[in-house]
Amino acid sequence: xxxxxxxxxxxSAIPTHAELFLAFFKxxxxxxxxxxxxxxxxxxxxxxxxxxxxxxxxxxLCQFLPGPNIVNLxxxxxxxxxxxxxxxxxxxxxxxxxxxxxxxxxxxxxxYGNVEAVRHVLSGVAPAAAGLIIATVVKMAKPMFRSFGPAxxxxxxxxVAIGLMRWPLLLVLIVMAPLSIGIAWWMRSKETA
Amino acid sequence: xxxDGDILLTLAVQFAVMSLLxxxxxxxxxxxxxxxxxELRGWMNEREFTDMFAISxxxxxxxxxLVTLIGYHVAGFAGAVVTTLAMCGPTAVLxxxxxxxxxxxxxxxxxVAVQAGVVPISVGLVGASAIVLTGAAxxxxxxxxxxxxxxxxAYWSRWNPLWxxxxxxxxxxxxxx
Numbered sequence: 001x002x003x004x005x006x007x008x009x010x011x012s013a014i015p016t017h018a019e020l021f022l023a024f025f026k027x028x029x030x031x032x033x034x035x036x037x038x039x040x041x042x043x044x045x046x047x048x049x050x051x052x053x054x055x056x057x058x059x060x061l062c063q064f065l066p067g068p069n070i071v072n073l074x075x076x077x078x079x080x081x082x083x084x085x086x087x088x089x090x091x092x093x094x095x096x097x098x099x100x101x102x103x104x105x106x107x108x109x110x111x112y113g114n115v116e117a118v119r120h121v122l123s124g125v126a127p128a129a130a131g132l133i134i135a136t137v138v139k140m141a142k143p144m145f146r147s148f149g150p151a152x153x154x155x156x157x158x159x160v161a162i163g164l165m166r167w168p169l170l171l172v173l174i175v176m177a178p179l180s181i182g183i184a185w186w187m188r189s190k191e192t193a
Numbered sequence: 194x195x196x197d198g199d200i201l202l203t204l205a206v207q208f209a210v211m212s213l214l215x216x217x218x219x220x221x222x223x224x225x226x227x228x229x230x231x232e233l234r235g236w237m238n239e240r241e242f243t244d245m246f247a248i249s250x251x252x253x254x255x256x257x258x259l260v261t262l263i264g265y266h267v268a269g270f271a272g273a274v275v276t277t278l279a280m281c282g283p284t285a286v287l288x289x290x291x292x293x294x295x296x297x298x299x300x301x302x303x304x305v306a307v308q309a310g311v312v313p314i315s316v317g318l319v320g321a322s323a324i325v326l327t328g329a330a331x332x333x334x335x336x337x338x339x340x341x342x343x344x345x346x347a348y349w350s351r352w353n354p355l356w357x358x359x360x361x362x363x364x365x366x367x368x369x370x
Contacts, residue, residue: 063315123370
């Protein structure tokens with residue numbers, strides 16, 4: 001288990017722990033408006049620590065895993081390169097800057113959150129932030145409505161149960177996950193039969 | 194704001210459990226965070242929650258850092274550390290292990306079924322976030338116009354979302370909302 005990787009990177013040397021830490025540290029410094037493109041650039045294009053295919057595979061896995069996607073991504077990358085300690089190096093390199101930024105933001109908010117100008121700004125930003133999420137959902141949902149299948153129903157059912165009914169997440173997942181996976185399994189076996 | 198052991202333990206457990214249920218990323222559990230923090234435990238009111246979400250979207254760094262704001266609000270510095278670690282730690286360990294084995298099952302039918310079954314759920318969860326956040330942030334026509342405009346521009350253009358956030362903030366500052 002402690003061997004660095006099952007899939008060795010293609011071209012250049014495997015990054016050291018310090019390089020992993022610094023790589024993700026730098027990514028967060030340049031990561032205004034999304035860290036993913038920068039991660040890709042650093043790993044695939046600049047340093048050739050992995051191929052584009054490997055990157056896509058890891059990204060797909062992290063989108064599907066529970067938890068914050070991009071944080072999971074750092075763990076998988078680090079782990080592929082240098083095992084568990086590599087994962088820790090990449091993970092901490094990635095979290096340190098955003099944590100400090102958010103800590104500062106939290107302190108400012110607790111102190112000035114009720115100042116009138118700040119209230120005005122936030123009352124404009126909050127609906128915009130909601131709009132950004134709506135756009136993200138529509139982009140993700142669109143391919144699922146193109147073909148007939150159970151996906152749109154699962155999607156809408158989950159959104160209504162949590163968003164409108166406000167049912168507890170755990171409860172909804174205990175019902176929805178086996179149901180949805182079961183239907184996917186059944187559809188697949190019907191196709192291949 | 195005082196950080197006693199009980200509240201820190203509650204935060205740690207709540208957010209660790211939530212992270213493991215966050216299929217599709219941090220945005221998938223925003224409604225659950227809202228339910229816990231506003232409805233069940235009364236850690237904050239609706240407005241504070243929406244404010245924190247807005248800040249987490251506007252600030253650099255991943256969206257998941259919303260939990261840092263919540264932790265700080267509930268229990269100060271220690272709270273911020275606890276929620277951040279609880280949300281980002283356990284699934285990173287899981288990712289480390291699955292990252293090594295997942296490729297081996299690439300063509301197994303169960304893996305394909307699991308993936309096909311989970312993806313629509315995760316999109317549905319983010320959809321629920323959109324519903325909860327819109328309900329919490331939109332109280333008048335001006336806010337509704339900002340939400341619809343931002344969604345439309347973000348959907349059809351490749352503008353950096355920060356410009357949209359900045360413009361919405363200016364609209365707010367000028368008293369339009």
